[in-house]
Amino acid sequence: MFIHKSVFYQKILDHLKLKEGDVAIDCTCGGGGHSLGLLELVGSSGIILGIDRDQEAVNWLQSRFNQQIKDKNFILCQDKFSNIKKIVKKYNLTSDIKAIIADVGVSSHQLDTAQRGFSFQTSGPLDMRMDQSANYPLSASSVVNDLPEADLAEIIKTFGEEPFARRIAKAIVKRRQINPFVTTDDLAKLVTSALPYKKSKKHPATKTFQALRIFVNKELEELECLIQDGFSVLAKGGRLAIISFHSLEDKIVKKEFRKLAGLQTNTHVSKYFPLTDKQLKVYNKTEGKIIRPFPVKPTDEEINENPRARSAKLRIIEKII
Ligand SMILES: C[S@@+](CC[C@H](N)C(=O)[O-])C[C@H]1O[C@@H](n2cnc3c(N)ncnc32)[C@H](O)[C@@H]1O
Structure with a gap:
């Protein structure tokens, strides 16, 4: 359905x-x-x-x-x-x-199907590709685990309009050196912990997830x-x-x-x-x-x-x- x-x-x-x-x-x-x-x-x-x-x-x-x-x-x-x-x-x-x-x-x-990896509210693989065929191999997981810190910060800032983009990118890179990101909830928790305050009604990872999705699907x-x-x-x-x-x-x-x-x-x-x-x-x-x-x-x-x-x-x- x-x-x-x-x-x-x-x-x-x-x-x-x-x-x-x-x-x-x-x-x-x-x-x-x-x-x-x-x-x-x-x-x-x-x-x-x-x-x-x-x-x-x-x-x-x-x-x-x-x-x-x-x-x-x-x-x-x-x-x-x-x-x-x-x-x-x-x-x-x-x-x-x-x-x-x-x-x-x-x-x-797409948002509600955890397996598609778009949502920070459920646990699923970090995918976010609308077209999951072999023509589009770049998933959110590759972006988060492989891109240099400066590129990650640029993506989160440009496509998420996130004021704390650099801080989030730094925290992602530090964490992935020990343990690469596999699931959406894992990334959402890390982003939440990297932010200095959480006073908005929106989930703290909203902007980062939006940025990754926009980048992955161009x-x-x-x-x-x-x-x-x-x-x-x-x-x-x-x-x-x-x-x-x-x-x-x-x-x-x-x-x-x-x-x-x-x-x-x-x-x-x-x-x-x-x-x-x-x-x-x-x-x-x-x-x-x-x-x-x-x-x-x-x-x-x-x-x-x-x-x-x-x-x-x-x-x-x-x-x-
Ligand atoms: C908001 S939903 C559309 C819902 C639809 N109007 C309805 O009434 O059910 C957006 C859909 O557009 C597709 N989509 C988004 N970007 C696309 C693109 N660049 N090319 C083709 N399909 C795209 C997504 O896969 C998704 O299924």
Whole structure:
């Protein structure tokens, strides 16, 4: 059984303008929650291409959408979404894509399965790979046990935004010389003991675990590539919608969307200060229109129903040329 409650289920579908017979892509199929909504919108004459890099998710989706796969309404593909251009070509979908969605990060199923090694709350092997095939040999265990201290500190600081990154890296290296890390709870305990105080409500190892996961799966590079290549394969009038869960991801979505909409990253657009001629020239050539100036955020009710939605942000861009 694959347990994952989709975040912004209705909101993302409402922003897509999909109709019967359309083609759309779910880049992070996971448990298939959003895909099911997409399938309902495009009906029996439409096609949904579902991508996930995790074999366990793909096995689950294979059985969940068995009938739709047989009926050729649903195409299932195990791959990373940065390969979207190649995938679209492979399935001959190049000219019709009306919507692309991505609900990035890990699923509740991945987090809650101790054997996958994502969680500091259970004891499992230090793995954290979304794709556990031989193509991706670098697990969290290799990062923690083999990388030089300075690199470890950089990873924890950059991808975890952890102010005590150097202190944690030093403690990890000291401990691994005696006894290498094997399990998630072992690492979580060491990180907790390395911190000078623990006054936050969050578990002290949250930021370190986030950093390792992002590094192991190259999550930020994946996201940047998806926005650029995903947008390029959309049909005119098509929409790209991304749900992100932390500030590092949202910064990338915001920056890339602004580039596609012809807005320099730091350009402040206001009705009181019209764009200069130079800015207008760039703006008029642009391919994208940002659908809402601010991201969609969860309501209190959504957070109560699904605490994972707490930090979620949804941004949407439309291809206008
Ligand atoms: C938050 S879950 C998506 C849940 C899904 N929207 C649902 O309603 O069930 C994220 C999923 O995206 C997959 N994923 C994350 N990064 C990926 C990437 N770069 N390429 C392909 N799949 C990815 C993960 O394996 C995970 O199954």
